[in-house]
Amino acid sequence: MRTSKFHRGLAGLAVLVSSAVATPAFAQEEEASPPVTISGSVGLVSDYRFRGVSQSDEGVALQGGFTVSHESGFYAGTWGSNLAGWGTFGGPNLEVDLFAGYATTIGSAGIDVGVTWYMYPDGFDNTDFFEGYAKLKGTAGPVSLTAAVYYAPKQEALGNFSNTPFSRGQKEDNLYLSGDASFAIPDTPVSLTAHIGYSEGNPGLGPNGTSVTPTGEYWDYSVGASVNVYGPLTLSVSYVDTDIGRAESAYLLPNFQKFRTGGGQIADSTIVFGVTAAF
Numbered sequence: 001m002r003t004s005k006f007h008r009g010l011a012g013l014a015v016l017v018s019s020a021v022a023t024p025a026f027a028q029e030e031e032a033s034p035p036v037t038i039s040g041s042v043g044l045v046s047d048y049r050f051r052g053v054s055q056s057d058e059g060v061a062l063q064g065g066f067t068v069s070h071e072s073g074f075y076a077g078t079w080g081s082n083l084a085g086w087g088t089f090g091g092p093n094l095e096v097d098l099f100a101g102y103a104t105t106i107g108s109a110g111i112d113v114g115v116t117w118y119m120y121p122d123g124f125d126n127t128d129f130f131e132g133y134a135k136l137k138g139t140a141g142p143v144s145l146t147a148a149v150y151y152a153p154k155q156e157a158l159g160n161f162s163n164t165p166f167s168r169g170q171k172e173d174n175l176y177l178s179g180d181a182s183f184a185i186p187d188t189p190v191s192l193t194a195h196i197g198y199s200e201g202n203p204g205l206g207p208n209g210t211s212v213t214p215t216g217e218y219w220d221y222s223v224g225a226s227v228n229v230y231g232p233l234t235l236s237v238s239y240v241d242t243d244i245g246r247a248e249s250a251y252l253l254p255n256f257q258k259f260r261t262g263g264g265q266i267a268d269s270t271i272v273f274g275v276t277a278a279f
Contacts, residue, residue, distance in 0.1 A: 033071065034071075035070060035071045036068065036069070036070055038066060038069075039278070040279055041066075041278040042064035043274055044060060044061070044062055044274065045060070045272055045273070046272055046273045047059065047060075047240075047270060047272045048063065048081050048082075048083070049240050049270070050087070051176065051197055051199055051220050052197070052218075052221075052240060052241065052244075053214060053266060054086065055084075055086065055087035055095070056081075056083060056084045057086070057258055057259050058085075058260075058264075059260065061083075062081070062082055063081040064079070064080065065077060065079030065080060074100075075101055075102070076099065076101075077098075077100075079096075080094060080095060080096045082094060085259045085266065086255060086256060086257075086266055087210050088123075088210075089123030090124050091120065092122060095120060096121060097117065098117045099117070100114055100115060101133075102114065109137065109138050112137065113132075113133065113135070115130055115131065115133070116130065116133065118131070124208045126157050126208065127157055128157060129152055129155045129157035131152035132151055133149065135147070135148040135149075136148075142183055142186075143181055143182070143183050144181065144182045145180070146179070147178070148177070149176075150175070150176040151173070151175050152174040152175075152201075153173050157206065158172040158173060158202050158212060159171050159206060159207050160172065160204055160206070161207055161209070170207075172201060172202040174202065174212050176197060176198070177198045178195065178196065178198070179195070179196050179197075180193065182194075189227050189228040190227045191225065191226050191227075192225050193222075193223065193224045193226070194221075194222070195220075195222045195223075196219065196220070196221045197219065198217075198219055199213040199217065199219075199220070200213060200216070200217050201213030203216025204216070205252065205255060214244065214249060218244050218267075219243045220242040221240075222238050222240040223239050224236060224237055224239065225237055232279060233275070234275070234276045234277075236276065237271065237272070238272050240270055241268065241270075242267045246265060249265075
């Protein structure tokens with residue numbers, strides 16, 4: 001999933017102008033930041049890729065969410081997207097994520113810990129699961145870096161698929177490690193990004209015909225760029241790929257393929273375009 005992030009801004013221009021002509025006593029006053037802030041975004045992407053694997057049958061996805069942040073560092077929010085093909089569980093074919101966490105800084109490093117609940121409204125039984133995460137953020141010169149660990153403890157939604165009564169209710173866990181880098185080109189509205197991730201979990205089809213980690217262990221990676229075109233509007237493009245080969249995933253067919261055209265890889269390389277409006 002992708003969640004929006006809030007960055008506290010500077011005081012408004014009106015405050016700066018009035019302070020320039022104020023009396024000395026008034027000039028020492030500052031506009032207090034609100035204890036609770038809300039931020040979010042809505043966007044359209046040409047393909048919803050979750051850890052390198054298409055969740056929208058390589059079709060367009062409408063996505064959006066918001067985050068409520070408290071000055072103490074605690075936050076909570078939600079994010080959603082339409083689904084198709086691999087990753088759908090019936091109902092309206094929607095993914096709705098609920099998340100909560102705590103973010104702070106220790107020295108020059110940013111720490112962010114929390115949990116995400118993945119929901120599939122009106123879907124099949126045993127579809128929802130939760131996953132904890134911990135992120136470490138820092139900088140190396142002009143580059144912003146993030147290292148993250150995501151771990152979902154043993155749950156039925158992550159278990160193996162089998163028609164035998166013995167396997168019913170089986171539970172599995174899932175681990176995901178990732179590294180991200182971003183660089184804002186000075187004096188331009190352009191930012192460059194890079195990502196690499198490693199998944200380890202249940203190989204094969206989960207209890208509902210899909211798995212968070214289809215082949216049990218694989219790498220995903222991407223490189224991209226975004227440009228702020230006007231106000232809150234941003235355009236993006238990224239190259240996304242995994243090391244999941246056709247032969248390696250053959251045992252997952254017919255589930256692990258593009259349904260609209262009756263075949264085709266959904267974990268191969270692709271170019272994803274997006275347009276996002278933040279608030």
